[in-house]
Amino acid sequence: MRKNSNIEDVAKLAGVSISTVSRVVNKSSTVRASNRICVEQAVKKLKFKPNLIAKALVKGKSNTIALVMPRYEGIFYSYYALEIIRGIGTICESLKIDLLLHITHPNTNLNLSNVGGIIFAEVLSERKQLEEAVALNIPTVAINNLIKDLAVSCVTINNKQGAREAVDYLLDLGHRDIAYISGGNLTQAAKDRTQGYKLALAARKIPLRGEFMIEGDYSRKSARDAAEKLLSLKNKPTAIFVASDDMAQEAISVILEKGLRVPDDMSIVGFDDNPSSIYGAVPLTTIRQPLMVMAQTAVKELDLLMNGEGKISRICLPTKLIIRDSCLPR
Amino acid sequence: MRKNSNIEDVAKLAGVSISTVSRVVNKSSTVRASNRICVEQAVKKLKFKPNLIAKALVKGKSNTIALVMPRYEGIFYSYYALEIIRGIGTICESLKIDLLLHITHPNTNLNLSNVGGIIFAEVLSERKQLEEAVALNIPTVAINNLIKDLAVSCVTINNKQGAREAVDYLLDLGHRDIAYISGGNLTQAAKDRTQGYKLALAARKIPLRGEFMIEGDYSRKSARDAAEKLLSLKNKPTAIFVASDDMAQEAISVILEKGLRVPDDMSIVGFDDNPSSIYGAVPLTTIRQPLMVMAQTAVKELDLLMNGEGKISRICLPTKLIIRDSCLPR
DNA sequence: CTGAAAGCGCTAACAA
DNA sequence: TTGTTAGCGCTTTCAG
Numbered sequence: 001m002r003k004n005s006n007i008e009d010v011a012k013l014a015g016v017s018i019s020t021v022s023r024v025v026n027k028s029s030t031v032r033a034s035n036r037i038c039v040e041q042a043v044k045k046l047k048f049k050p051n052l053i054a055k056a057l058v059k060g061k062s063n064t065i066a067l068v069m070p071r072y073e074g075i076f077y078s079y080y081a082l083e084i085i086r087g088i089g090t091i092c093e094s095l096k097i098d099l100l101l102h103i104t105h106p107n108t109n110l111n112l113s114n115v116g117g118i119i120f121a122e123v124l125s126e127r128k129q130l131e132e133a134v135a136l137n138i139p140t141v142a143i144n145n146l147i148k149d150l151a152v153s154c155v156t157i158n159n160k161q162g163a164r165e166a167v168d169y170l171l172d173l174g175h176r177d178i179a180y181i182s183g184g185n186l187t188q189a190a191k192d193r194t195q196g197y198k199l200a201l202a203a204r205k206i207p208l209r210g211e212f213m214i215e216g217d218y219s220r221k222s223a224r225d226a227a228e229k230l231l232s233l234k235n236k237p238t239a240i241f242v243a244s245d246d247m248a249q250e251a252i253s254v255i256l257e258k259g260l261r262v263p264d265d266m267s268i269v270g271f272d273d274n275p276s277s278i279y280g281a282v283p284l285t286t287i288r289q290p291l292m293v294m295a296q297t298a299v300k301e302l303d304l305l306m307n308g309e310g311k312i313s314r315i316c317l318p319t320k321l322i323i324r325d326s327c328l329p330r
Numbered sequence: 331m332r333k334n335s336n337i338e339d340v341a342k343l344a345g346v347s348i349s350t351v352s353r354v355v356n357k358s359s360t361v362r363a364s365n366r367i368c369v370e371q372a373v374k375k376l377k378f379k380p381n382l383i384a385k386a387l388v389k390g391k392s393n394t395i396a397l398v399m400p401r402y403e404g405i406f407y408s409y410y411a412l413e414i415i416r417g418i419g420t421i422c423e424s425l426k427i428d429l430l431l432h433i434t435h436p437n438t439n440l441n442l443s444n445v446g447g448i449i450f451a452e453v454l455s456e457r458k459q460l461e462e463a464v465a466l467n468i469p470t471v472a473i474n475n476l477i478k479d480l481a482v483s484c485v486t487i488n489n490k491q492g493a494r495e496a497v498d499y500l501l502d503l504g505h506r507d508i509a510y511i512s513g514g515n516l517t518q519a520a521k522d523r524t525q526g527y528k529l530a531l532a533a534r535k536i537p538l539r540g541e542f543m544i545e546g547d548y549s550r551k552s553a554r555d556a557a558e559k560l561l562s563l564k565n566k567p568t569a570i571f572v573a574s575d576d577m578a579q580e581a582i583s584v585i586l587e588k589g590l591r592v593p594d595d596m597s598i599v600g601f602d603d604n605p606s607s608i609y610g611a612v613p614l615t616t617i618r619q620p621l622m623v624m625a626q627t628a629v630k631e632l633d634l635l636m637n638g639e640g641k642i643s644r645i646c647l648p649t650k651l652i653i654r655d656s657c658l659p660r
Numbered sequence: 661c662t663g664a665a666a667g668c669g670c671t672a673a674c675a676a
Numbered sequence: 677t678t679g680t681t682a683g684c685g686c687t688t689t690c691a692g
Contacts, residue, residue: 006670007670017679031678035678050670053386057387057669069419076412089433100429111379114379254611276550280550348687360661388667389686390668
């Protein structure tokens with residue numbers, strides 16, 4: 001059976017005490033060169049890997065953080081989820097932090113008490129866990145949500161402003177009949193984008209039209225249905241703002257299939273700046289959101305918190321309108 | 331600062347020894363009812379959560395498994411990666427196994443020695459880590475790969491056979507000019523599908539045509555490029571087998587945009603049975619691969635291995651041809 | 661059925 | 677600069 005060598009074996013082989021071994025392994029205080037070399041050789045010969053579990057126990061905290069991600073189909077299959085997992089995963093890897101992934105359901109209850117910190121990818125559905133984490137005094141940061149009533153750090157994208165920018169752009173182009181395919185209301189981000197859409201129209205005193213606002217769920221199917229509904233309207237919109245690039249691409253496919261042209265007959269703005277938005281049938285004008293930066297910032301904030309050096313912060317990252325070829329003036 | 335109550339606090343409050351507390355918490359040996367109740371009450375009052383780190387230390391193994399996933403753009407943004415993460419994540423959640431996610435680069439070196447088990451989502455690029463895991467005697471299972479030269483369990487999808495089925499179907503429909511958009515050669519699965527394509531043609535003595543075999547990388551962009559290349563050929567194929575549904579959908583979009591029809595002018599078969607393949611412009615005929623079953627099987631096998639009850643097994647899961655509307659006889 | 665005590669592998673005073 | 681030692685919180689013999 002497996003029998004990893006431990007610090008004692010190394011000490012014995014190197015002819016020093018375990019403290020010395022610990023010191024050289026952790027590069028803490030200075031050790032006489034000759035001893036360090038002995039230890040290093042022993043480490044190599046024995047293939048010694050420090051037992052992180054023991055270390056975590058004595059340190060009273062682990063180097064592990066949990067990423068809590070709900071498994072709603074919609075959000076999970078979105079570019080967002082993937083990019084967040086990838087981003088946080090990559091940063092953790094480079095910071096040598098262990099990443100625990102929790103794919104949750106509203107009623108899963110996690111034992112959060114043994115991680116060093118937690119990142120919530122979405123809180124609308126995880127409110128209880130968030131509160132528990134705060135109560136347990138575990139360093140926590142929420143992403144893509146702005147939480148004001150709880151003492152947690154958050155780093156978010158300015159979804160409302162981003163959506164507003166998108167619609168403003170369409171408005172500036174002369175469009176007045178602007179439809180919207182939303183991302184539902186299961187996430188704060190999706191709700192914020194809807195807010196932004198409404199705000200932009202309200203600012204120009206353009207009344208909201210119920211038939212122009214269609215609820216999607218970030219899936220391609222929902223976008224297809226929505227686009228078809230929009231195209232079958234007596235008074236069609238001249239432009240559509242779509243809450244994600246993936247959905248926008250699907251909407252474009254539908255429009256093209258019906259023999260209409262984009263942007264000539266219909267202008268489209270997406271949201272994400274998904275890399276594939278450059279390469280579709282028509283390069284997509286969209287809102288770029290710095291997902292990677294958000295992931296990175298979240299992990300760094302958390303790391304600070306975990307080391308007792310940080311304090312609660314609320315960071316809001318700006319979006320940027322990326323103009324490509326899917327819009328034309330009205 | 332945080333000060334979780336520990337087993338000793340509970341023991342004191344319940345008026346018993348820590349051994350007794352341990353027993354009731356772990357439901358191990360029988361404890362007198364009155365004592366059990368006392369302990370349970372104390373646990374509740376103190377909100378006692380056992381420290382899993384200490385437990386792991388004394389048990390000499392953790393309840394944590396690592397999922398190692400390379401971060402090649404192509405594979406990472408595929409339906410496969412997402413479904414695997416989601417599948418394994420979900421199963422682990424229900425089995426109360428902690429899931430460590432490692433998003434790796436070829437040259438990241440992980441400290442694998444402190445997990446209870448490892449699942450490799452892809453081994454072509456992770457061969458060294460795999461070998462190390464085996465050398466360290468850590469329970470390991472590889473998914474979507476069949477490894478014969480190493481003592482590891484693997485559970486895989488029969489990619490070769492699946493691809494062959496797809497092409498055979500086209501062949502049976504009378505097609506002879508069958509093109510192929512591949513998933514590259516960075517993963518075993520992608521290579522196997524290419525094998526399957528070649529085998530199917532060879533079995534009917536149809537010569538391979540270089541211009542009919544285009545390398546993709548599972549991204550929509552690569553599929554778009556490939557489809558355009560295929561459509562610009564003097565002698566166009568009459569059917570295309572595409573190594574993923576996502577890519578197949580993109581190919582269909584391209585074809586439709588050029589004013590051609592699917593399946594009338596071009597038959598398409600995908601691979602994955604991605605849920606969205608039902609809802610696209612044309613419901614896609616495809617190869618269903620039981621990704622969830624694979625994930626589930628992998629975790630269960632690993633769990634067995636971790637509990638010393640299992641032995642090396644190599645499981646190959648069958649695919650299934652799902653006939654929808656994207657193919658027509660020639 | 662219950663409790664005392666010996667560790668699991670490591671870190672961090674403290675002493676030398 | 678180095679070694680000794682006391683834990684970190686828990687499980688598990690082994691006695692009682």
